[in-house]
Amino acid sequence: MIEFEGVSFTHPNGVLALDNVDLRIEKGETLAIVGENGAGKTTLVRHVTGLLKPAKGRVSVDGVDTRTTTTATLSRKVGVAFQNPDHQLFSESVEAEMAFALKNFGFEPDVVAKRVSWGLQTFGLEEYRGSSPLILSGGEKKRLTLACILAWDPDAVILDEPTVGQDALQKERLAGTVRMLGAAGKTVVIVSHDIEFLWPMQPRVVVMKSGRIVADGPAAEVMQRREALDSARVAQPQLVAFGQELGAKPERPFVDALGARRFIEGRRP
Amino acid sequence: MTSILEIESFGFRYANAPRNAVADFSLEVTEGSILVLAGPSGCGKSTLLRAVNGLIPHMYNGDYSGDVKVAGRSVKGSEMRELAQTVGFLFQNPENQIFMFSVERDVAFGLENLGVPHDEIRSRVDEAMELLGIASLAKRAPHELSDGQKQRVALAGVLAMRPKLVILDEPTSLLDPRTAKELVELVARLRKELGTTFLIVEHRLELLVEVADKMVVMSGGRKVLDGSPQEVLMGDLAEGYGVAVPAVTKLQKMLAGDGLVRGDRMMTGTELAKTISQAGH
Structure with missing residues (x-):
């Protein structure tokens, strides 16, 4: 369970990115965070693994305050696929990239090998096993970061703009993966502008505007509220x-x- | 009408790759038009773009066949610095493209690299910033800007080079729907005012349908569909090739199959709702 209590955060340039946010994400929930560019969505999810610490208020994961633990410990529980995959790919080969975190988390070599193969197959990356991650297309890089995270089986995953660079078939597969994770009791948080991707999954939807949550509820209810969506620059x-x-x-x-x-x-x- | 881009039976296989990334691909793009390139991930789109901006064959090794000509000049026989002045490239993520301490320095970067005289740089940078409505941001640090603004800065840097052909790689993917719509409107305006040709790779097609002249779909390294956005999206094959057909268009096709609405012209959601209500369904 992930909880934000009265969280505020100001960027070094003085911009108030989060303004007294209260949000409780239950275990096993699929939640979408939407809102215009700069609304605070990415800043919000960066607080979950302690990459950012709140200036005011408290963020906790399973009751543990993010200020009292390390990002490494939190990452074992919550996997984050960043918006820009170039920020998290650095190994010499796709295979080594997938194995990196698994080795760091201390998995046995045969488990690492099995999970790497699972990830490459599930996300259609087997043919790139020995290639440098840098030759992958944008969409393939996104899939690789997701594969890397799911391989260590965290309780919750955060996907920041997962559909960027994905074609219609890949999006359908991604929606399938999200449903599968939901069915397996995982918490899934998706930050996305891609309303058409989110809608058929019928997640809980949180709408953000200027660092605040302006609407929160089931997709079927929130997406009917045209005025609230318009003011947050979210398309119906x-x-x-x-x-x-x-x-x-x-x-x-x-x-x-x-x-x-x-x-x-x-x-x- | 002049062709700005002529691709003749182009094929490319990366060194040590088991098969061709692009095979037997031909295409002509008229100057001043907007072309959308779609197709599943890994279909060869990126390779094709690299062949147009010269990264292939100048930076990537492999087997090259056929020919790619930009403004009548073969890409293979041109130098990268020449190509940089004809073909502009906007990356998917503007963060990969902007890095200077101020917006104006960033916009000037490409021109400085080419050794363009200082006065000329000044006037071209001012012109590009004016065109994109970012003149007021000139002294700001790019990393402090919003994603939509960053994208405009990157695009201004591209346009300052006065390219005849601009390639946009998924330009709206990181933008909220409203900002994305503004970008598409900007592209339409630049085409009209400057006569620039745009080659746009995009998965979110609902926004581009209205401004694009042509849509080409690739699959397995080959061109599989080629026509107006209407023809491609209303046709029976697009979905099978992984093209994201908008939900309302899918519905219109189903209803047209049931004989309830026309199937020859694409309708917006509002039009479709009106048609159905008027027909008394």
Whole structure:
């Protein structure tokens, strides 16, 4: 469980990035954080592994205050895939990159080998095993960072803009991975502008604006609130806007195109 | 109409790679047009872009076949510094491209490298910053700016070189939807005012549909679809190639299949809702 209590944070340049944030993320929850560029989303998730410490308030993971422990200890519990994969790839080969953290966390060599193979296969990177991570495309690098994190089996994962550089098929697979993690009882926090990616997963949605949380609730409820979304510069999912125009019941929004079709066919005389 | 980019049966296999990254690829791009390049991850898009800006064959070893010409000059036979003045490249993440202490120094960086005279640099930098609406940020440190502003700074640096062809690699992926829309509008304006040609790699297509002239889809290193955004997205094949067909377009195609709406012209969500309501469904 991850908890923010009255957390404020000011960047060295004087910009207030988090303004008295209260947020409780339960174990096993899938949560999406949305909001315009600069709303404080990335700053918020950097607090979870103690990369940033709150200027005011308290951040805790499973009851442990992030100020009283190390980032290494917290990382074992919470894996973070950063927005820019270039910030976390540095090994000579894709295989070595995947093995790096596993070795650091003290896994046995045969376990390391097994998990590396699992990760490369699951994320379609097997053919690059011996290649330098630097020759990968942006999308492949993103998948590699995610594979690295899932390999050490943390309780929670934080994905900062995971769909960048991913095509439609990869996004579907990624959504599948998120669902699988949810089913396995993992906590998943996704920071994303890609509303169309988030919507079908129906996560809990937290909307941020100027360092504050301005809306928080199930996707089906939050995504109906056009004014709140507009003020935070968040787009409504296409199918929600479409449903509103068509006069569909707000409590039963269209999760996908098939759902919309069923509704329309149901109304035919 | 003049072609700014001519790709003739281009193929490339990286040194020690088991197969070609791009094979038998031909394409002509008209000057002043906006072309969107889509396709699954690993389909050869990055390789193609490298072949246009000269990184292939000048920086990557491998087997090269066919020819790529920018503004009538073969990329293979041109030097990198010449190409840098014809082809501009905006990286996916502006943080990989901006690094100086002030915005104006950053915008001037490429020109300084080419040894352009000081007065000329001054006027071109001012012009580019004006064009992108970042003149007021001239003295600011780039790392303090928002992501949308950083992207504008990087793009100003590219435009200051006055390239004929600008390549944008997933330019909207890190931007919130509103900022992304502003960038797309900016691209449309620059095309109109400067006659610049844009080659845009993008997965989020809903924003670009309205401004793009052409959409090319790659798969397995080959060109598999080539047409107007309408033709490509309303066609039956796009989804199979990993193209992100917008949710409303998917729905329109389903409803067109049921005979409820037309299937020849793409509609926005509002249009589709109106059509359905008017038809009494």
